[in-house]
Amino acid sequence: MNLIHFVPVEPKLDFMGQTKIFAVIAAVIVLGSIGLFLVKGLNYGVDFRGGTLLEIKTVQAPADLEGLRGTLNGLGLGDVTLQEFGENDVVLINVPRQDGGEEAQQEALSTVRQALEGQVEEYRRTETVGPKVGSELRMAAAVATVLSMLGIMLYVWVRFDLVYGGAALAALAHDVIAVIGFYALTGIEFNLATLAAVLTVAGYSINDTVVVFDRVREELRRFKKLPIPDVLNKAINATLSRTILTTSTTLLALFGLFFFGGEVIRGFSAGIIIGIVVGTYSSWAVAVPLLTLARLRPVAPTGAKPEKVKPAV
Amino acid sequence: MLELPRWQRITILIAVVVAIFYALPNVLSRSTLDAFPDWVPHDKINLGLDLRGGAYLLTEVDFDALEAEQLRDLSASILVLLRQERIGVRGLGVRDGQVQFALREAGRGDQVEDLLFRDYPDLEVSRDGERFVLGFTELYLDQQRNNVIEQTIQVLSRRLDETGTKALTIQRQGFDRILLQVPGVDNPEELKALIDQTAKLTFRFVLENVDPERDRVPAGASLLPTDQVLPSGEPLMAVISDRVIVSGENLTDAQPSFDGGLPVVVFRFDAFGGQRFCDATRANVGRQFAIILDEQVISAPVIRDAICGGNGQISGGFTVDEAAQLALFLRAGALPAPLTIIEERTVGPGLGADSIAAGEIASVVGVALVVAFMAAIYGRFGLLADVALILNLIIILGVLTALQATLTLPGIAGIALTMGMAVDANVLIFERIREEVRNGRSLGLAIDAGFKRAITTIIDSNVTTLIAAVLLYQFGTGPIRGFAVTLSLGLASSMFCAILVTRWMVLSWARRQKRGTRLPIG
Numbered sequence: 001m002n003l004i005h006f007v008p009v010e011p012k013l014d015f016m017g018q019t020k021i022f023a024v025i026a027a028v029i030v031l032g033s034i035g036l037f038l039v040k041g042l043n044y045g046v047d048f049r050g051g052t053l054l055e056i057k058t059v060q061a062p063a064d065l066e067g068l069r070g071t072l073n074g075l076g077l078g079d080v081t082l083q084e085f086g087e088n089d090v091v092l093i094n095v096p097r098q099d100g101g102e103e104a105q106q107e108a109l110s111t112v113r114q115a116l117e118g119q120v121e122e123y124r125r126t127e128t129v130g131p132k133v134g135s136e137l138r139m140a141a142a143v144a145t146v147l148s149m150l151g152i153m154l155y156v157w158v159r160f161d162l163v164y165g166g167a168a169l170a171a172l173a174h175d176v177i178a179v180i181g182f183y184a185l186t187g188i189e190f191n192l193a194t195l196a197a198v199l200t201v202a203g204y205s206i207n208d209t210v211v212v213f214d215r216v217r218e219e220l221r222r223f224k225k226l227p228i229p230d231v232l233n234k235a236i237n238a239t240l241s242r243t244i245l246t247t248s249t250t251l252l253a254l255f256g257l258f259f260f261g262g263e264v265i266r267g268f269s270a271g272i273i274i275g276i277v278v279g280t281y282s283s284w285a286v287a288v289p290l291l292t293l294a295r296l297r298p299v300a301p302t303g304a305k306p307e308k309v310k311p312a313v
Numbered sequence: 314m315l316e317l318p319r320w321q322r323i324t325i326l327i328a329v330v331v332a333i334f335y336a337l338p339n340v341l342s343r344s345t346l347d348a349f350p351d352w353v354p355h356d357k358i359n360l361g362l363d364l365r366g367g368a369y370l371l372t373e374v375d376f377d378a379l380e381a382e383q384l385r386d387l388s389a390s391i392l393v394l395l396r397q398e399r400i401g402v403r404g405l406g407v408r409d410g411q412v413q414f415a416l417r418e419a420g421r422g423d424q425v426e427d428l429l430f431r432d433y434p435d436l437e438v439s440r441d442g443e444r445f446v447l448g449f450t451e452l453y454l455d456q457q458r459n460n461v462i463e464q465t466i467q468v469l470s471r472r473l474d475e476t477g478t479k480a481l482t483i484q485r486q487g488f489d490r491i492l493l494q495v496p497g498v499d500n501p502e503e504l505k506a507l508i509d510q511t512a513k514l515t516f517r518f519v520l521e522n523v524d525p526e527r528d529r530v531p532a533g534a535s536l537l538p539t540d541q542v543l544p545s546g547e548p549l550m551a552v553i554s555d556r557v558i559v560s561g562e563n564l565t566d567a568q569p570s571f572d573g574g575l576p577v578v579v580f581r582f583d584a585f586g587g588q589r590f591c592d593a594t595r596a597n598v599g600r601q602f603a604i605i606l607d608e609q610v611i612s613a614p615v616i617r618d619a620i621c622g623g624n625g626q627i628s629g630g631f632t633v634d635e636a637a638q639l640a641l642f643l644r645a646g647a648l649p650a651p652l653t654i655i656e657e658r659t660v661g662p663g664l665g666a667d668s669i670a671a672g673e674i675a676s677v678v679g680v681a682l683v684v685a686f687m688a689a690i691y692g693r694f695g696l697l698a699d700v701a702l703i704l705n706l707i708i709i710l711g712v713l714t715a716l717q718a719t720l721t722l723p724g725i726a727g728i729a730l731t732m733g734m735a736v737d738a739n740v741l742i743f744e745r746i747r748e749e750v751r752n753g754r755s756l757g758l759a760i761d762a763g764f765k766r767a768i769t770t771i772i773d774s775n776v777t778t779l780i781a782a783v784l785l786y787q788f789g790t791g792p793i794r795g796f797a798v799t800l801s802l803g804l805a806s807s808m809f810c811a812i813l814v815t816r817w818m819v820l821s822w823a824r825r826q827k828r829g830t831r832l833p834i835g
Contacts, residue, residue, distance in 0.1 A: 002692035002833060004743075009751050057663065102373075102653045109657075110502065123499060124664035130655040133371065137790070144788035151780040159773055192793045193723055196785055200800070203781025204734065207774035211741070214770045242744040245690065246737040249683045253733025256679025257726050262671035265726050272730070 007241045015236045015284050016229035016292075022285035029278070030174055033181020040184050045191030046127050048141065050097035050134030052109050055125040056116065061089035068093075071115055077108050086263040090124065102130040141195045148202050149173065156210065163294040164213050168206060171279075171287035175205040178282075179275040188267040197271035204250070204272075205279020208243050209287040215239050216288065220296060228296055232288050247280045315757050315824040317817050325813050329704060332711030339710060358714045361721035362658075363792045364672075366665035367496035368504050371656035374465060374489045376458055379650035380449070381407070385535075387433075387447065388412045389555035392533045394428060405532050416443040458489070461649045465491060471645035472507050491652070499661040511607055511651050512642035514561035516590065518554045519601040519613055525550040537603075539610040540629060551610055553603050558593045559586045567643035569636040570626070576636035577628040580643060587623035595619035604629070606639070658791065672725035679729040680706065683736060691743060693833045697818045698739040701810040705735050708806040709799065721795030731803025737774065738811030742767040750832050756823055759832065764816050771811060775804045 046053040058064070065082055068091065072080040078096040085092040095112060098104040105128045113123075129137070149172050157165030179201050183190050215235035223231055254276070257269040317325075338346055338357050346355050362369050384407045391412065395402050401417030416422060422443050429438050429445075435453035439446045449457075466483050473495060474481050482494045498504050520534055530536050533555050538548035563586025570579045582590055594602075594616045603613040604627055611629035631639065684702065687695035709728055713720055746763030754762060779801055786797035 002695070003690045004692075004747070009744075009748055055664065102655050106505070106654055106657070113502070122661050122663045123659070124661045126501065126657070126659045128654075128657040132373075133656040140788040144784045148781040148784040151784065152777045155773075155777055155780060192789060192791075193796075196723060196789065196793050196796050199781045199785045200730070200778075203778035206777045207737065210774045210777060211770055214773060238748070239744075242740050245740045245744075246734075249686055249736040249740075250730070250733035252682035252686055253679035253729050256677075256682060257675045257729050259675075260671060260678050261675035261726060261729075262668055262722075264668065264722060265671070265675070268723070268726065 004241075009238075009241070010234075011237050011240055013237055013240070014233060016233050016289065018285075019289045019292075022289060026174060026282070026286050029178050029181070033177045033184070036181050036184040040187075042180070042184050042190040043187045045189040045194075046094070046129050047191045048134060048138050050105070050129050050131050052093075052095040052105060052112065052129075053125070053127040054093040054095075054109075054112060054123065055085060056091050056093065056120045057087075057122040057124055058089050058091060059119055059121045061087075063089050063091045065091065068116075068119070072112060075111055075115055077111065080112075089121075097131060097134070102132065105130050137192065141192075144195070144199060145176065145202070148199055149176065152202065152206050156206070156213070159210075160213055160217065163291060163296070166294075167287045167290035168209050168213070170290055171209050171282045172202055172206055174282045174286050175275055175279045176202050178278045179271050182274045183267075183271060186270070188270060191267075193264065193268040194271055197268045197275065200272055201275025201279060205275055205282065208239075208247070208280050208283035211239050211243065212236055212283050212288055216291065216296075224297075228292060231296075232291065236284050236288055243280055243283070247276060250276055315760075315820050317813070317820065321813060322817065325817060328708065328809070329814075332704075332708040334711070335715040336707050336711035339714060354715070356714055356717060358710065358720050359717045360669075361719040361724065361792055361795055362494055362496060362665075363660050363722050364665050364669050364720065365496055366499055366660050366662040367494065368498040368501050369656075369658040369791060370493045370495075370501070370504065370508070370654055371486070372491050372493065372508065372652040373655050374458075374461060374491065375651040375653060376461070376489055379457075379461060380410070380454070383449070384410070384412055385555060387436075389533050391429075391447075393556065394432060395425070398424070398428065400425060402532075410448065412445075412447040414445055416445075419443055462489075462491065464649050465652070468646045468648050469493065469508060472641060473504070475641070475645070490655075497662075499659060501657055501659045505654065506638070508648075508652055509654070510642065511648040512561070512639070512645075513607055513647040514564070514643060515605045516558045516560070517556060517603055517605060518558070518597065519603050520552040520554055521601055523552040525552050528552075535608075537605065537608055537610050539613065551603065551613065553605065553610065558602065559590045561643055561647050563587075563589070564643055567640040569633070569640045572626060572628060575628060576631045576633045577626045578631070578636050578640045578643065579624065579626045580640075582623045582625065584623075587621070590625075591619055591621035595621070668722045672722055672729075676725060676729040676732070680732050683732055687736060687739075691833070693822070694743055694819065697815055697822070698736060698743075698811075700818065701739065701815045702732060702735055704814060705803070705806050705810045706732065708810070709802050712802055712806070713799070718798050719795055720799070721792035723792050724795030724799040727796040727799030728803055731800060731807060734778070735803065735807030735810065738767070738771045738807055739815055741770055742811060742815065746832065756826065756832060760816075760819055760823055764812070768812060771808060775808055779804055 058068075063084070065084065069080070069082050072082070072093065077098065080096070081094045083092050084090065093112065095108055098108045109126060109128050149169065152172060153165045153169040156168040176198055179198050183194060188194065212235055215238050216232060219231045219235045219238070223234070226234075251273060254269050254273050257265050258273065261269060335354050338355055349355070388405055388407055391414070392402065392405055400421055403415050403417055405412070405414035407413075416425060419442075422440060425445065426438065426440060429436060429447070435450055437448050437450050462485050466485065469483050469491070470481065473479070473493070480496050484492050486492045493508070495504060520531070523531065523534070525536055530552055534552050535555055536550050537553050539551050541549040543549050559582065563583050565581045565583045567578055567580040570577055598616050598618060601613050601615045603610045605611065612627060627639070680702070684699045687698050687702075689695070691698065706728070709731070742763055745767045746759050749759035749762045782797045782801040782804070786794050786801070789797060
C-alpha cells in the first residue's frame, strides 16, 4: 500500500482566515532578522573581511587551544581567534586583516606559520584574502543577491503579471532576510559558501510560490464567481501535498549534506534547510495573502458581490 | 496516445547511452580503462583543488612598477642619444610619470623633436620651446600590458614546471591579474618564493669615481644597495650606471655549480650577449662592473681582462638552494613586471581526501533517503521516479566528465541538492495525475493531462532557480562556481528526466495494464 493513499488530494485548510497571524509572524521574522543583522551582525569569513584563515591538524590531540591562543596573540597581528573544528585536534585560526596592503597579509601568514613550527601535523587549509579581493567579493555578493532577486521577480512578472511579481518579490525578500537573520543569530561564518546558500534559497524557495501562483491563475479561470479568498485557499490546498512532498525530499537530501558533508558544508546546508522551510511557509503565508491587496479579476463578475479587499500582511 | 513520439524515444535513448558512456570511466580503475580501445572516453571527472589538494594564487601584475622602470630606461637611452648628437641637456629625469628635460642651447629643439620622432614611434612628445615632456602612448601601453601578461604566464610556467609534468593552470583574469592553480602543492611558501622575484639580471658598470656618501648621483645613474652591510646595519650603497651592458635575456643557459667549494651559478651568453660583453670588457679593463639582480648588486668584480669566452659565473655568497633557484630563474627568464599575491588558498591532501569522502557519503545518504521516501510514498510510480533520479545522476556525471568541468565540494553539494529538487517535477506530475483520476478521467487521459498541465509549472519553477544559479556563477569565484555548475546542470537534466523519461516509463506501464486498472497512486 502506498502512503500517498493517506494523503487527501484536496485538503480543506483555511489559510486565508489566518492572515492576521501570518502577518504578525512575518513581521517578527523580518524585523527580528533585520534587528539581529544590525545589532549582532554577520560573522564574516575571510572571503569578505579579508585576512587569513588556517585550518591545522595539531601534533598533539586534543589541541592545546589555550597555548596556541597565547602564542598567536603575542605576534602583534591583532585579535587572533581559534576554535576547534570538527575534531579535537583540528583548529581553525582566524587572523584579522592586517593594515598595510596586500603584502602585509602574506607576511602575517608567514609569521603565523613560523610561530606554529613543530606543532602542526598538517596544514589542512590556508586562505589569505587581501583587502582588494575582499572588497570586490563583498560587492559581488551584494550585486549577485540583488540581481537574482530582481531577475526572479522579472520572470514571475513576465510569466504572470506585476501583482504576482510583486508578491513573489516580497516572499523572496522575506526568505532571504530570514536566512541572513539565521546566520546572524547562530554566528555561523558568513562566507562565499553561505552566500551560495542564500542565493539557492532565493532561487528555490520561489518554486513553491510559483507552483501556487500557477494554481491560483488556473482556479481563477475555473471559478469565476467564487470569492477571491476561497479561490486562494483552493489553490493552496490543491498544491499542498505536492509542496510538502517536494520540500521533504529536498530536506532529506540536505540532511545528508548537513550530517555527513563535513564542516565546510555544514553551515551552507543549515542555511538552505532553514531557507527552504521558511520559503515553503512564506508561499502560503506571505505570497498568496499579498495577492488580495490587488484586483485579481479585471471586472467583478455580475451576480457576485464585489469582494472586500482587506490588506493581509 | 500511450506512446511517446518516435523522435522523443530516440532522443532519450541517445542521451542515456552517451551519458553512461562518458560517466563510466569514473567508476572504473585505471588499468581497466587502459585496456579499452582509444575511441572510448578515458577521462575521469576533473576534481577541483579543494578536493585533490593544491594551491590557488591570484596575483596582480604591477604595471605601475613596470612603467616606472621603462621611463627610467627611456630617460637613460635619451641621454645616450643626445650625447651622441652632442646636444647638451639639463634636468633630465622622470617626474610625474613622464620623462622631462630641457636643452642647454636654444634653437636645437626641432632637431631633437625629429630625433625622437625617428627613434621612438611610441612616444607622445609635448614640447614648449626647449623643454620636453615625454610619455608613452595609451595604445602602446595597452599592447604592452597584453604582452606582459602573456610573457608572465610563459615565465611562470617555466619556473613552476620546467618539466611540464604538473597539471598546472595559469590563466589571465580580467585586466591585470593572473590566476595560478597548482595541484598537489600544500606548502604555498615554496610556490611564493618562485613567483615573488622578478629575477631581472643586468650587467652594468659601477661609477667608481662617484662617492655614494657625498656626491650627487649623476643623471643616468642610480644608487643601488649591495649585499655588504655597514656597521650601522644599512647596506653599503653603490652608484651604478643605468646603461645595461648585457641583461638576463642574453643568457642561453644557467646552472648551479661550485667554485672553490662555494656555490655559484655558471651561465652562457648567447652570440649577441657574448659579443657585447666581450667588447665592453675589452674597452674597460681595470674598471668595476656590477651584476645586478632586481635592483640589488649581488657582485661587483673588477675587469682584469677582456671576457670573451661567452661563459661566466656569478658568485654572490649563495647557499646551495639559492644558487639552484637563481639558475632556475635565469633559465626561465625574468618576469617583465613584479607580481603581488592578492588572494591565496591552499588545501592540504588530508582535507581534500576527507572532503571527497564526506561528499560521497553525504550524496549517497541523501540519494538513498530520497529514493526510499519516493518508493514509500508512491509505490510503483515512486520506483519509476527513482529510476529517473538515478539516470539524472548519471547524466550529471556524464556531462561533467565530458565537459571536463571542475567538480568541487560545493559542486558535490549541488548534485546532492538537485537530487532532492529533481523529485519535484515528478511529484508535480503524479499529483496532477492523481487529481485527474479523481475527476473521473480514464487512465490514459489522466496521465496525458497530468503531464501536460504539470509541464509549465515545472519549467516556471526551475527557471527561477536557474536564474539564481547563473548569477552565482557570474559573481562567484573558485569552488562556488562549481556549485552553480552542478546546480544548473542538475536542474536541466532533472527537467529532461521528468518530462521525457518518467513519462515514457509511466506510459509503458499504462499500456501493459488491462482496461479499468486503477492507478497505483489514484
